[in-house]
Amino acid sequence: TAIHRSDYQPPAWWIDTVELTFDLDPAKTRVLNKMRLRRNPEVAAQALRLDGEELNLSRVLVNGAGTSFKMDGSQLVLENLPEGPEPFDLEIFTTCAPDKNTQLMGLYVSQGTFFTQCEAEGFRRITYFLDRPDVMASYTVTLRADKASYPVLLSNGNLVEQGDLDAGRHFAKWHDPHKKPCYLFALVAGKLVARQQRILSRSGTEHLLEVYVRPGDLGKTEHAMNSLMASVAWDEARFGLPLDLERFMIVATSDFNMGAMENKGLNIFNTKYVLASEATATDTDFANIEAVVGHEYFHNWTGNRITCRDWFQLSLKEGLTVFRDQEFSMDMAGNPSARAVKRIEDVRVLRSAQFPEDAGPMAHPVRPDSYIEINNFYTVTIYEKGAEVVRMMHHLVGRDGFAQGMKLYFARHDGQAVTCDDFAQAIADANPGSALALQLEPFKRWYNQAGTPRVQASGLYDAETHRYTLTLRQSCPATPGQPHKEPFVIPVELGLLNHEGQALALQLEGEQTANGNSRTLVLDGAEQQWTFINVAQAPVPSLLRGFSAPVVLEVDYSDAELLTLLAHDSDAFNRWEAGQRLLLRRALQAITAPDDSQDASILDESLLQALGQVLRDPQLDAAFKELVLTLPSETYIAEQLEVVNPQRIHAVREAMRLQLALALHTDWQATYEAHQASGAYRPDAASAGRRALAGLALTMLCLGAQHGGDSIWPGKTLQRFKDAGNMTDRFNALAALVGCGHALAAPALERFHSWFKDDPLVLDKWFALQAGASDRAGHVLPLVKQLMAHPDFTIKNPNRARSLIFSYCNANPGAFHRADAAGYVFWSERVLELDAINPQVAARLARALDRWKKLAEPWRSSAREAIARVAARPDLSNDVREVITRALADE
Ligand code: ARG
Ligand code: ZN
Secondary structure, X not given: OOEEHHHOOOOOEEEEEEEEEEEOOOOOEEEEEEEEEEEOOOOOOOOEEEEOOOOEEEEEEEOOEEOOOEEEOOEEXXXXXXXXXXXXXXXXXXXXXXXXXXXXXXXXXXXXXXXXXXXXXOHHHOOOEOOOOOOXXXXXXXXXXXXXXXXXXXXXXXXXXXXXXXXXXXXXXXXXXXXXXXXXXXXXXXXXXXXXXXXXXXXXXXXXXXXXXXXXXXXXXXXXXXXXXXXXXXXXXXXXXXXXXXXXXXXXXXXXXXXXXXXXXXXXXXXXXXXXXXXXXXXXXXXHHHHHHHHHHHOOOEOOOEEEOOHHHHHXXXXXXXXXXXXXXXXXXXXXXXXXXXXHHHHHHHHHHHHHHHHOOOOOOOOOOEEOOHHHHOOHHHHXXXXXXXXXXXXXXXXXXXXXXXXXXXXXXXXXXXXXXHHHHHHHHOOOOXXXXXXXXXXXXXXXXXXXXXXXXXXXXXXXXXXXXXXXXXXOOOEOOEOOOOOOOEEEEEEEEOOOOOEEOOOEOOOOOOOOOOEEEEEOOOEEEEEEOOOOOOOEEEEOHHHOOOOEEEEOOOHHHHHHHXXXXXXXXXXXXXXXXXXXXXXXXXHOOOOOOOHHHOOOHHHHHHHHHHHHOOOOOHHHHHHHOOOOOHHHHHHOOOOEOHHHHHHHHHHHHHHHHHHOHXXXXXXXXXXXXXXXXXXXXXXXXXXXXXXXXXXHHHHHHHOOOOOOHHHHHHHHHHHOOOHHHHHHHHHHHHHHOOOOHHHHHHHHHHHHOOOHHHHHHHXXXXXXXXXXXXXHHHHHHHHHOOOOOOOOOHHHHHHHHHHHHOOOHHHHOOOOOHHHHHHHHHHHHXXXXXXXXXXXXXXXXXXXXHEOOOHHHHHHHHHHHHHOOOOOOHHHHHHHHHHHOOO
């Protein structure tokens, strides 16, 4: 049944303190939960209803004496509690079975170590509780376990006591000085070792930072620790937010549903976002670790100190914290060009994952109105679009104004559980007179309305009066439950270029003087016009610079105008964007052409020339070149079409890649020669960019070799694969061989496996590379099936399941959308198989067919059939049921 935002009621009871005692045993863990409760005087008196799930209840005591209780579904209901406002003690004794917990929510065992995951509603799988984020309590936790098997016992806060017990057992007692909602509770118990680091904060307080891993992995924790130290320093420098704990711990586990979790003082991470060495992790891994360590650390203020009133407000903490981790990564990357590269990467994620979500059956506002299973709403909309909403606020009030707004937010709400309105209000109130403050109510439509707005721009130049009039119109397609949309408040940053590519000064009608070369217009109605004066010649507009709003921008550019922007725009984002628009335009022309006879020449001479120039330009950074020369993804191309033939998209994109490979052969060769040298490995943005560009060049050279180009490249690539001094170069070489389908790929894959057979994270790459390979005559699905039977494959480990199954179903459209429907059959079987083990992971896989209604026949019918087969199962989890029901809605 659905939960609605409008039904929110404050809790009828408060829990002030919790004392938890765990006797940890994988088969049967005993949990004693002593709470101090009181009635919330502001709410009418009512029974206490505690959430619980898969618990065995053995005792309930009120103020030390037995009491009556009943069960209502999974809730424990207590009706005869002491009257009046006085606090009283409630003691609940339960047991649970961590080793049977395959959902990885609540308390579970991974490789002999106990871990917890409580967000969003996992705490109720540990003990009966008011499992909602607006109930904040003070926790004291005692862990008892066998000392030899579980030498390390961790929970939130500070270690206050530890010692030995009889029968080889020991205990540790932790107290968290900060009140918190139960979703931030955590415990860890097992054989772990830690990298430790003492740091001094600006104010001179000492803190202990620790990164806990399995004994063999200590050598792979340096980068995570460096990232953590950088995060602590950054939050203090940029936002004045210091570390508020004596001790801050990160623990890595290889069984984890998501990326990581910000439990107070005891972050639990997927190993994927902790462990790195140059020999085993790629530049992307290094960058992701920095971003995720930052993200979880920044939650300490935006999430933990100020948390969410209810789960509809999830983006309050997630959108804001993603914005903060994006800014952190940009500040770490340093120069403006590297910042732009990070921005482009973030926008690529938004467009290829969030835009489709916003246009599909799971579309929901950044602040949803209802949900069935909250786990299904940890989405790119809540996270990435939520971050864009915060970024627009940042844009509208400026960097300093935003910092002031954050100050006010903490001054008002520290220690509280609040709403997205409270956040927006604080930013606006700290900036009276700003465009945000003046338009706060309409601006907040970004929180309430789903769907990606479209902005149409058209310009009119009057050569006589030297006036240029820009018209912007907006609209937003209907989304489920929201047929009609009000206008959004859309910041559009822009500049004007002349045809030589020089920036023109911007002077709006009514202004005395020109006012810079780049500025922001705020579109807040359905249609608005702006007139620029003293424009000496017909300009080329550079609109939505830096992607200043999460919208689809439609402009009737001529090819020549786009080439001008690609060659000259001072805004690196729009320079890249111009290239993408040209490539997309060519792709769409070819896809909608009557036949494939012209596929060998989809790219015209002028575009190829321009791209070659980018490759040769000594002023441009390697990372930026790599982005410009990478074609729009198949998913992004599909989003531009009303009716999708996935095979045609794949064929056209492959033809374009081949044309790029062959036509720019000399440039690729020169590029590779210039960037191949690795030297000592450093994961910084500049060196990573060089490796990325060398990798793309190698891919292109191998592809060319397979189609009549210089045949030495596969051999050279194999040599690089063997000699590489780091995982990035090694993996890129392997991927180039696999990508072009050369016979050398098979032995290289085999060698890679034997080198890394004991490193699970590298094996994940090995599976993912094969499952994500460009499809040749349907070869990928049989390979994926074969790999399912590989001794290293297990569907129970989420990382491994994602590396093989998701890489195929969710990330390889050309291979997945088979005309014979075998891909969809495989998908439906895996959804069901996973659902029995881990509904959360299954529901993610279930979303692979979100956009089935756009498919052309025969894909559309066979996709519907596959979805219907899943829907027909009576025993689906809520998670999968919600996704599938939405996919089939209005059918
Ligand atoms: N709060 C975590 C993060 O974004 C995500 C945890 C989500 N977990 C879940 N089971 N839904 O940092
Ligand atoms: Zn988060």
